[in-house]
Amino acid sequence: MTAPLAPQFAFAACQHGAEAVLKADVARRAPGWRPAFSRPGFVTFKADQPVAKPEGFQLSSAFARTAGLSLGRVEGASVDELAAAVWALPEVATALAQLQPADLHVWQRDLAEPGDHGFEPGPTPAAMEAEGALLAAAPESYLGDRSGARTTPRNRWVLDVAVVEPDAWHVGVHRSTSRAACWAGGVPPIELPPHAVSRAYLKMSEALWWSALPATRGEEVIELGCAPGGAAQALLDAGLKVIGVDPAEMPAEVLEHPDFTHVRRRVGEAPRSLFKQARWLAADMNVAPAYTLDAVESVVGQPDMLVRGMLLTLKLPEWEVVEHLPEYLARIQSWGYRDVRVRQLAFNRQELCVVALRSRGQRRVQRQGQRKPKRRKDGPHSSRGPHQT
Ligand SMILES: C[S@@+](CC[C@H](N)C(=O)[O-])C[C@H]1O[C@@H](n2cnc3c(N)ncnc32)[C@H](O)[C@@H]1O
Known part of the structure; x- marks a missing residue:
């Protein structure tokens, strides 16, 4: 029997450039979480104590597009190597066994501010390639079913894989308890239609x-x-x-x-x-x-x-x-x-x-x-x- 999942780190996606304001907001609203690793568009936090009840986790901030508990970080020279490393993490095996995630959200941290030189948040080639490699290498214990849907049903566990760098991914879990938590990376699947006169x-x-x-x-x-x-x-x-x-x-x-x-x-x-x-x-x-x-x-x-x-x-x-x-x-x-x-x-x-x-x-x-x-x-x-x- 494996030890219960008790993560001590959390992650959040935010707008490229909003990291400082997100950290300040979390410091006010959830002082038990202190900022740890951070890159533009992606911030992690460390708690004083491991989180014994992952289902009760919340990192509520207007600036957190999506947030969850961290399971670990993997590095690799290719997407296949990275995907294999994700499934090999002991914390991921524990999460699969104990939480039975219903979905997989693979997303890349934003590389620019929305609207900057045509950049818009949402699925990127790197995230799609990562998702393909992860699904191809998924163990039988992963019971998630994407079925092509881009929104997860409410109140399920979701496994997150954030492409932080091409050779470094961050792995975590969250529950889809809000509308935004049902969207990969907290970005709704909306595209600009051809008739739109502005973004x-x-x-x-x-x-x-x-x-x-x-x-x-x-x-x-x-x-x-x-x-x-x-x-x-x-x-x-x-x-x-x-x-x-x-x-x-x-x-x-x-x-x-x-x-x-x-x-x-x-x-x-x-x-x-x-x-x-x-x-x-x-x-x-x-x-x-x-x-x-x-x-x-x-x-x-x-x-x-x-x-x-x-x-x-x-x-x-x-x-x-x-x-x-x-x-x-x-x-x-x-x-x-x-x-x-x-x-x-x-x-x-x-x-x-x-x-x-x-x-x-x-x-x-x-x-x-x-x-x-x-x-x-x-x-x-x-x-x-x-x-x-
Ligand atoms: C960010 S743009 C609005 C974008 C718009 N909602 C769209 O969908 O394209 C801001 C607009 O606010 C307008 N604006 C600024 N002050 C205003 C005022 N006192 N009354 C009405 N419009 C105002 C400007 O003329 C400008 O067109």
Whole structure:
């Protein structure tokens, strides 16, 4: 009988460049975990004591795309050598026996900031090659079944293999207890469609999926800062009617959409009567968070407004702005949005996504075929807000 699994290290994936802010956030929220090995986009932490109950592990931070317990590190000159070394780790054998992981997430740490010279997070050739080698060499005791799916069902153990360097992989495990934990490396399987006018399409698609915003087709959403329009297209593709507010020009393909209305003004100058039917609000303005919140409050704070929930992008012109996050979230809650969660989305740049709902009870229980992306059948989140993941 092998000794029970009791890892003492944890790992997290984050945005390339967000390592320091992730470490500072973990130091505040989980002081028992001290930073250890770190590379851009990938950070490990060491606990004072081994984790006796791996199922209770949490490293909740808005900046951790995905996180888990570490099982070890392997080095090798080829992917086949590395894959063999993964399966040969005694900790992996123990994890297979005791946790019976249902899936394998193989991902590479980000090598650039999202949107930088065309880089986008997600599957890379190195990760796909590693996954192929790992599956080819998998022992019979690995019972996972990928079946081509790019999302893991909820509440399963997942074996993680992070390609940290071409010749050095990090191995770990996590439970798929949240939507983002079901995606390899915490990156949802979203691709920029050919009709998208900007990469903001990716951000909004991820925001809708991660937040499980309970919006239904035909409802109106106000979008503050809508130009050039990728996010508006994602909202339109989700079946929503968009009232886009922005003094900047919009491209014809968005303007011509029958469910899009352009209010070509700054937020402060837009007639509030146009917003009376809207149930949702999104904001992505290239201004400091306090100004974004001023603009949002000037809309949702009006009498007779019926906005049930919001997706807000808060820009971080300097990472230090994060220190004010608790004030920003408290301000949003003071408008009557009690369920507030925050996450640095995989497709965010130096910014954060906040979802705010009137109450936790609003969170959508995904129904099959409800909205794109359509392949999920998740239950509600298990967290309490304001919640950082
Ligand atoms: C990051 S871009 C928005 C991207 C957009 N959501 C998309 O999907 O392509 C920021 C936008 O905020 C707009 N903006 C800045 N201040 C504004 C204000 N006071 N009122 C309305 N729009 C504003 C800018 O004109 C700019 O187009």
